[in-house]
Amino acid sequence: MEERTAPEKEIIRQRVEKLERLRKESKFDPYVIDKWDKEHKLSFVHEHFSHLGPDEMDETATIKTAGRVMTIRKHGRASFAHLEDDSERLQLYFQLNSLGEEEYEWFKRWVDTGDFLGIVGHPFRTKRGELSLLVTDFKLLSKALRPLPEKWHGLKDTEVRYRQRYLDLIANPEVREAFRKRAKIIKTFREVLESHGTLEVETPMLSPIAGGAIARPFITYHNALGINLYLRIATELYLKRLVVGMYERVYEIGKNFRNEGIDSMHNPEFTAMEVYWAYANYEDMMNLTEEIIVACADAMGSRQLPYGDYMINYEPPFRRAAMVELVKEHCGIDFLTVTDEEARKLAKEGGLEVKGDESRLLIMTEFFDNFVEDKLIQPTFVLGYPVEVSPLAKRDPDNPDFTRRFELFICGAEVANAFSELNDPLDQKERFLDQLRKKEAGDEEAHAFDEDYIVALEHGLPPTGGLGIGIDRLTMFLTNSSSIRDVILFPTMRPKE
RNA sequence: GGGCCGUUAGCUCAGGUGGCAGAGCACCGGACUUUUAAUCCGGGAGUCGCAGGUUCGAAUCCUGCACGGCUCACCA
Incomplete structure (x- = not known):
């Protein structure tokens, strides 16, 4: 019998294999760390460094933050990523010059979208105008073994959104x-x-x-x-x-x-x-x-x-209005002036089911439920x-x-x-x-x-x-x-x- | 409960009249020091919701079922 690997399992298998190589080759286990001193939310950077102009950096400011990697764009000796936490999204800039070859290659080799990263860096604005962090140090805090939902269209499948709400939230x-x-x-x-x-x-x-x-x-x-x-x-x-x-x-x-x-x-x-x-x-x-x-x-x-x-x-x-008034307004019937029998007849004419022993006021609530309620916007x-x-x-x-x-x-x-x-x-x-x-x-x-x-x-x-x-x-x-x-x-x- | 619609790769979606299962993103390998849906080259990835039927041949047509959505009915 031919062994078949389901594609989803194949993706996870690749990721697990990568995790094993990471543990073996770099003696690092992303699930061991139990603490990261996150000093700043990503919104902090947006709130305090929006004044930076294009290509301008504040080297006196050191941001220590953490979040989930949402995108990665690798460019040889420099790479961009977007980090997201529960406040904001912020671009990260990984550069060989500022990280050193070993650290930079480690990032390119082991970090995937969906992973959690601890980040230390300086705020700056790119030439193209996006507020970013120049990463001076980072730590892989946890690894994702399954891929994120698609980044452009998001997650639309209502069933998945409700059953796996965390994916919807991501x-x-x-x-x-x-x-x-x-x-x-x-x-x-x-x-x-x-x-x-x-x-x-x-x-x-x-x-x-x-x-x-x-x-x-x-x-x-x-x-x-x-x-x-x-x-x-x-x-x-x-x-x-x-x-x-x-x-x-x-x-x-x-x-x-x-x-x-x-x-x-x-x-x-x-x-x-x-x-x-x-x-x-x-x-x-x-x-x-x-x-x-x-x-x-x-x-x-x-x-x-x-x-x-x-x-x-x-x-x-x-607006405050009596039910009697609202029914009169929408149905043209004044239930205060009709008899029970007349009310039941009106109900039948209105297409409502009548057993025969209803009072005029009960009929009125039926009229209200069926003909008035949904008009009260x-x-x-x-x-x-x-x-x-x-x-x-x-x-x-x-x-x-x-x-x-x-x-x-x-x-x-x-x-x-x-x-x-x-x-x-x-x-x-x-x-x-x-x-x-x-x-x-x-x-x-x-x-x-x-x-x-x-x-x-x-x-x-x-x-x-x-x-x-x-x-x-x-x-x-x-x-x-x-x-x-x-x-x-x-x-x-x-x-x- | 009735009617309509949907279910194809991890995600978003194409696949007139039945004829070799597709794209983008994601993933793997390679190039690239300011990109941002990065780009370029190469690669892997599928029980086409499930079961049955029609047919030489079904993702496609028919029947049943499952799950979901909208809607009507019922119900606070």
Whole structure:
């Protein structure tokens, strides 16, 4: 049988062989070094030596830096390379005269693109005008055995980009930038919340009941306890227990898990922020939402940010409109003046599925979901959600069919959900029971009945405003990303084979 | 779940009507002391996503499957 070598293996074989020769011939092992005193980021050179003119060098300045070799251009007795670190890219100039023959030949012989180099050198600008370092000393800090993605076109294959994100990050600097922005957004959340004296807490991801939202949970099993546990779908019920427990302002930023479909707006695990303030209501939460999002926009550098074909204006105040008004505006129907029966008829005419027992307000939310939501491009607070679709929100005392609740829509998608929290234990129990009945009637996604939470409410929850913001989605809109996978480093993927 | 599209060298991509598997980058060897998608000369590199079918002959046509993308539906 003829032995065949796969080409990829062949490249790696060559590199491994080279590594072995390097170890043997020059008594040097690139994987032995465990420290390099990197004194300067590459951006330091750009920041401090941009004033150098063509062919001008600052020999009094010695830069000690390190990074990954991205390109090499060898020219006999002088060579150029580009070094990249997490701040910048900078050209290196290796010259026989300044390095000495032995060192220079060593570089040409052993250094490949993808390798990590420690560099000592003087800043200068080439005749052609590129800021560079004249290398006076260098050390090979680590070797790459696989080739870098193509340098000109970058890495485009979406599947590889998501599965091997590190390659995406190496090849596409704008991707690195997007995740820096994500970190900035989360930092901004913390700064705003802390500035209002809000305490960051952590609540269970594993719990016997997955409550606080409508979603199918992931189920897992704990061996020692011998019970099923659910991965959380929201942090809501635990955070409100903490307000019962005398923390007046708490928030949590963390992962939620929902066992549902995957598309450009949904990942099975996603990051949400939830915050609860005692003695505050949903209007305070609206102001807080605005404050956080405006601060995030500012952190991105502008209150006008593009998303696809749209320019989104994050200048406050955001529009605030009742759902009834928005449905009237977009559909021409005033659901306050129709009967349940008329509403169902209108729904049928509008092409919506009707079972026959829906209230006019439930139909209204259907109209909203189907015909209004995706039209809300500019940041819009939608107020006045019916009680039926808001089992954890306080009723509006002037209008008991509605709750003191809002959702914020940006680019046609829900970004925030908030309400004056229902703190009446008896009402809450009734609404849970109502959800239970829905579940028994076959609604897989009705809220779970959480007896322990009712007990907590019975001990007294102060009037409380609560808010949840989907950080991935907000990050998408602030970074002009068309898919949630572009703002999650390692999105959920089906394993290959 | 439905529809459409994609899968060819490590990467980016060509390969009308079926007829010897290609280019650039990357890699290996050589020349070159200011290049920057360096250039020039030479070389190696492929289970054409997988499986089956049609055919003298399939990267190409047909069927199924896998993975991915877009989209619709469903869903927060």
